[in-house]
Amino acid sequence: MKLSASIGALLAIVSFSAVKAAPAVSTVLNGSSHTFTLTNNPSFKPNATRAILKARGKYARFSNDPTTFATGTIPMVDYEGDVEYYGTVQVGTPPQSLKLDFDTGSADLWFASTLCSSCGSGQTKYNPSKSGTYKSSSKTWSISYGDGSSASGTVGYDTVNLGGLSITGQGIELAKKESSSFQSDPVDGLLGLAFDSIITASGVKTPMDNLISQDLISQPIFGVYLGKSSTTGVGEYVFGGYNSDHIDGDLTTVPIDNSDGFWKISVDDATVGSSSTGSFDAIIDTGTTLLVLTQSVADSIAEIYGATDNGDGTYNIDCDTSNYEPLEFSINGATFSVPPEDIVFQQSGSSCVASFGYADMDFGILGDVFIKNNYVIFNQEVPEVQIAPVK
Incomplete structure (x- = not known):
């Protein structure tokens, strides 16, 4: 599923296929930064109608009718031939690896958890009881989607590691409920890169907010290169710089x-x-x-x-x-x-x-x-x- 969330709504693209290993990428970064590498999957079954409906639902409320800087690389998947791109992020201590869709059209960081009775069996579920740095809160969150699907849960705080950029006390949204459309999704959640004014968990900072405030990046920027399955099939996110x-x-x-x-x-x-x-x-x-x-x-x-x-x-x-x-x-x-x-x-x-x-x-x-x-x-x-x- 191609996850995307905003205050209003979201529709998802659901279709799966195998992925292949990431090819090597040589990067030249501007300033202190972190690089994510994207990999390609040549096999896909795109659905344009669902892509349009997903976007409509996502923006439904507008309808007219210096610290140590990381140098590590995280492989990312070019899912179903450029349909979506996602990567693996570590959460907690010791780290638990989650596949997240990086989305500049939403601001929430949420994912499946062991608190969830309806999350997909194929999803990796973050377990707060296994993290020594997890802190609970009384905050809750709830997201409704344009296709009738939904997710909700509780807000906690933990260390989120973006390939060496270790954000402490990051607000994370743990799913306790997911509707059926998410249950066969290979993606575990979403990392929002829009502005915090549209985050559904009130008062929670986005990962980019914290990268800046905790001086983990030298510039308040991130560069995005999305590869094509028809050519190199690689790509990357660079936090704190660009390539x-x-x-x-x-x-x-x-x-x-x-x-x-x-x-x-x-x-x-x-x-x-x-x-x-x-x-x-x-x-x-x-x-x-x-x-x-x-x-x-x-x-x-x-x-x-x-x-x-x-x-x-x-x-x-x-x-x-x-x-x-x-x-x-x-x-x-x-x-x-x-x-x-x-x-x-x-x-x-x-x-x-x-x-x-x-x-x-x-x-x-x-x-x-x-x-x-x-x-x-x-x-x-x-x-x-x-x-x-x-x-």
Whole structure:
């Protein structure tokens, strides 16, 4: 399942496959930092409709209808051919390893626990009684999702180790209940990287908040590179810096509007060749697979590519991309592209579904389809992002 959570809601992508070992990655980091390596899985069964519905549910409330710095690396999984990306994080003393979805579109850190009677049998369940650094609290949390699923539990505090970056006293949300849609999920939980104003556990700091306040990173940033299963299949999160080896060209600084708790930017235009669709606001969200646009922008792009509306937020599109031009986004004076081969998301026989869709919202979501083609550095304190094409 591709986990993503916000105050409003979430829908999940449920589908599983085997993963393969991480290839080696050589990194050059800017400042003191930590690197996560992502690995590839070439076998996937994507579902564009569910991806659109998940994004709709996630943003439902907007609907119109110097310490020692770590040098370790954590392997991460490119799950089901770029559908989602997750990695392993250690929690507690001695450490318990949990597979978490890193999500810039939510702020909660929660996962399955031994307190949970309904969590999936395949999930690793954090056991607070086995951690010498765990502290309980009277706080509770509850999340409801757009597809009717839900999770809830209790808040505790423990050491969370991001591959050597040891956060002490981190607020963690222990699931005591999960609905059935989570029970066969290979991911144990979620690590939110949005702003703490949308965290469901009131008063709890996000991991990024604590990395900054505990001086575990020298810069209040993290760099995100999402690899493609069709090429190298590797990627990484770098906390406290970024990896210039993956950047092709100049970084463009873009202001962030975080008034709603998200990494929201202004997109000046979206174009295909000489055809323009106009401006819109968009959230940069690693927890969303597709490009989820406003309906007017998505309809314009669909018309250019000759795609047909399926009526559920997705479009059918010609599987042959040889004559397609790239989809380009103009952002703060620079242009960032999604190449023709990434305009198709899913193929079933001779029919294909586009990697862009729409929801009944006043803003778009630049999900993994955008991010795997463009390196993004998130600066929490300014706030701002810096974007450059990937090598």
